[in-house]
Amino acid sequence: MDRNEEILKEIGERIYIGIDELAERVELPSDMLRGIVDELEREYLVARTKSGKYALASTMGLFRGTIDCKRGGFAFLRTPENVEDIFLSPSHKGGAFDGEDVLVRLLKRQSGGGHLEGKVVKVLSPLPVEVVGTVQARNGTVFVANDAPGSDDVYIPKRSRRGAKNGQKVVARVTQRAFRGKSAEGEIIEILGKAGDAGVDILAYARRFGLVSEFPDACRRQAEALTAEQTAMEGRTDLRDRMVFTIDGADAKDLDDAVSLRILENGNYELGVHIADVSHYVREGSPLDKEALRRGTSVYLVDRVVPMLPKELSNGLCSLNAGEDKLTLSCIMEIDRRGELVAQKLENTMIRSSYRLTYEGVNRLLAGDTEECGRYAEIKDTLAEMNKLAKTLRARRFEKGSIDFNIDEAQILLDGKGIPKAVTVRKRGDAERMIEEFMLLANITVAQQYYYMELPFLYRIHEQPDAQRMKELAVFLGNFGIHLKGFQNVHPHAIQDVLTQAEGRPEEIIVNTVTLRALKKARYAVQPISHFGLAADQYCHFTSPIRRYPDLQVHRIVKRLIGGKMDDGYIRHLETVLPEIATQTSARERNAIEAERAVQDLKMTEYMARYIGEEFPAVISGVTNFGLFAELDNTIEGMIPLACMNDDYYVYHEKEYCVIGEHTKRRITLGDKVRIKVAAADVAVAKIEFTFADI
CATH class of the missing domain: 2.40.50.700 (OB fold (Dihydrolipoamide Acetyltransferase, E2P))
Incomplete structure (x- = not known):
């Protein structure tokens, strides 16, 4: 617990407390404490009474959070605290716009035990x-x-x-x-x-989330200057004679990872994961670096990318294009036949990728396709050995408790006018899983090495699930006869066991989805907290510096140590900048996820608009007090309002994840297979509405 948390805890326990008593309890001089408390007051975490005492802002009825505006003009305050959402009427929004940071004063609870109600007293987000x-x-x-x-x-x-x-x-x-x-x-x-013109809808969504493809002039000038530089070999291990290749999606242009494999004389594997050395070009504090940090990540919006770096770098200079000499940072790992890491080293290298392979092609090759095997005869055996190693690594990872959620991902195909022509489930084969295993191993290997050196570092963490959420999950799973072993300090093995119990059953997808929602979200942090989902004691992002800023920052730390420049001054610098980078990149990642999801929802709604009145099989994917959600086989989801279910009055049973008809006693539960009819598809708000085909 840091000093601010300790101070807030003491204020919360005493409700109202004077500065002298608080200073005595936290063992700080009153003058020093007053400065800290004044800062907490400016952040609206504490409030001062007329008598000069302090209380938590929430005790005084003040809550800070994000305003979430809804159709109809009203809104809700979403707070990071353990407080239910606060309703804001149209006249109580204070002129705030959707997504802005606001301070709300609690007014009352709505009649009938409804929502808390409040009023915006200050918009904290600045204009414009x-x-x-x-x-x-x-x-x-x-x-x-x-x-x-x-x-x-x-x-x-x-x-x-x-x-x-x-x-x-x-x-x-x-x-x-x-x-x-x-x-x-x-x-x-x-x-x-x-x-209505082609592409304008996605462009509008991109702008709503603050995403702009164009780069400032200073960034463009720097990118152009970098592309004119000669590739330097000095201080690098030359791996251009190694059989190195990339495996990516067919439409990928930013190729930031390549792989190689050799069998050593002792029978062990030598796996090379070679990552584009973006940090060689994007120097800390440069215009490109500042813009990359501001963006945080590349964002993929169905048919376009809003990149973190200009295309001169992301698709050209840094991309590991076949047949070109490229600067890389390589993680070379020796792995025995049981999948155990024996030795590793990180090196500044230069490679020349021999092949630009696609997931689709490698999957066909691994399945024995004659044409693909003939085309890549030179590396066919290497790919087979890679696949064998990847399966060993995957099995070993699962032995440790790593969790693999079997959740379908949508693939949306657009025509030349930007209109969706198909929505399908994206298939993952051995090739995708192979690259995933190699990247996971490299990320774990790098994180562990720097953890044991006790140096400042940027980790990817996934915290232990909340005990209350696990208790609720256990109740939900009980409806399907699935047992969750313990929830006070649940182990990844217990989650993995739940998914195994659900495998092959009709409710498998629902169990996977609800279990995933019950876990915390992964984020970036400077504390070496474990990654629960991967059952890894330490984890980081190292393998995608073209499209993720944390990877670029990790590369800088790695290269500093390799170059013998990890001095006290740089360590102090890292201690200053890494917490800010962790906060910024975590926030940008969340924004990217929301933007990608919003554009997907838009195109799915547009796609379903042509099927009004048609029937489809579906599964109940959500149950709320206002309606049910049903998901089609292609992952498209729509809502069935309870008010539109005219055969009965349905009562919501939260703990049982179901609604039950008051007269017919018809029970509709999460995971039920149903048949729906498409009732509406409102493209303006990206919402799809279903009705039951038999009601």
Whole structure:
């Protein structure tokens, strides 16, 4: 527990406490403590009473969080604390826009035991804020109708319209919030195109999440200068005579990892994982580095990428393209036939990839396809040995308790106009699993090495599940006759056992999904906390520096040590910057996941709009007090509102994950196989609605 947590704990236990008593309890001089408490007050974690005592802000009815606006104009406050969502009426939003940081004062609980209700007393996010919407002319007045559900429209004065026309999608910068019945005001800063034109919808979603493909001029100039540099061999191990190759998706252009395999004289494997040496080009503090940290990660939006680095680097200079000399950072691992790591080393290297292989092609080769085996006769045996090693590593990982969730991933195919023509389940074969195992092993190997050196480092952590969530999961699993062994300090083996019990059963996908949701989210941190899902004591991200900033930062640390420059000054520097990098990259990862999911939902809704009135088999994937969710075989999910189930009045039973008809006693439970009819597909809000085909 750090000092701030200790102070907050003492304030919370005493409810109201003076500075002198608090100083005595935390054993700090009053003058020093007052500065710390003042900072906590500025962060709205504590509040001061009129009598000068301190209390937790929540004790005083003040809560800080993110505003989540809904259709209809109302909103909810989402807090990081263990507090239920707080309802905000349209008149109590304080002019805040969806996703902004706000301070809310609790007013009351709604009648009938409903939501807590509050009022925004301060918008903490600064202006200007950017919104995406559609230009609408109303009686000579121009507004931008905000695409974010429930957020205010923005009035655009004539001087600020930039020639935007009615019906165009635009980005507007809000300069003045809505206040006392007066609309928010702003200026148009970018015209995206006419609503409905090819690609404009995805571009609009990208902008809603703050994603911009174009790079600042300083970054472009730096990228151009780097591509003109000559590749230098100095200080590197030359591996260009090794049989090295890449295996990626057919449409991948940013190839940041390559692999090699040799059988040593002692019968052990020598596995090489060779990663693009992005840190050689993107130096810390440079324009490219600052922009990469701001972005945090590349974002993949169905048919396009918003990259972390300019394409001159991501697709060209750094990408491990076949037949080209490339600078790499290699993790060379000796592994015995049981899959145990015997030795490892990290080296600055240069490689020349011999082949650019695809997952699809390697899967066909491993299955014995004659054409693929003939095309890659030179490496056919190597690929077979790689597959054998990968299966050994995978089995060993599972022995330790590593968890593998069998959850389908959607693949959305668009036509030339950006219209979805198919939604299928993305298949994973031996090739995908092989590369996954090799990358996991390299990430674990690097993390363990730096952990034992006790150096500042950037880890990828996945914390122990919350005991209460595990208790709730155990109740849910009991509905299917599945037993979860212990939930106070659950072991990964127990989760793995649950998935094994569900394997091959009708409820397998639901059990996998609900179990995954019960676990905490992985994040970046400087503390060497274990990775629960992988059953790894230490883990990091090392293998994708073209598209993830944490990997780039890890490379810098590794290369500093390899180069003998890990001095006290650099260690102090790492201790300063790594916590900030961990926070920033974790936040950018969450934003990327939300953006990718939102665009998928949009295209799935557009796809289902052509099937209104048609029936499909589905499985109940969610149960709430307002409706059921059903998932089709291709992973598309839609909601069945309880209000639309006219055969009975259905009562929600939270602990049993079901609804039960009050008169018919019909029970509909999570995991039930059903037949649905597509009732509606509202592309404007990316929502699909189903009804039961037999109700």
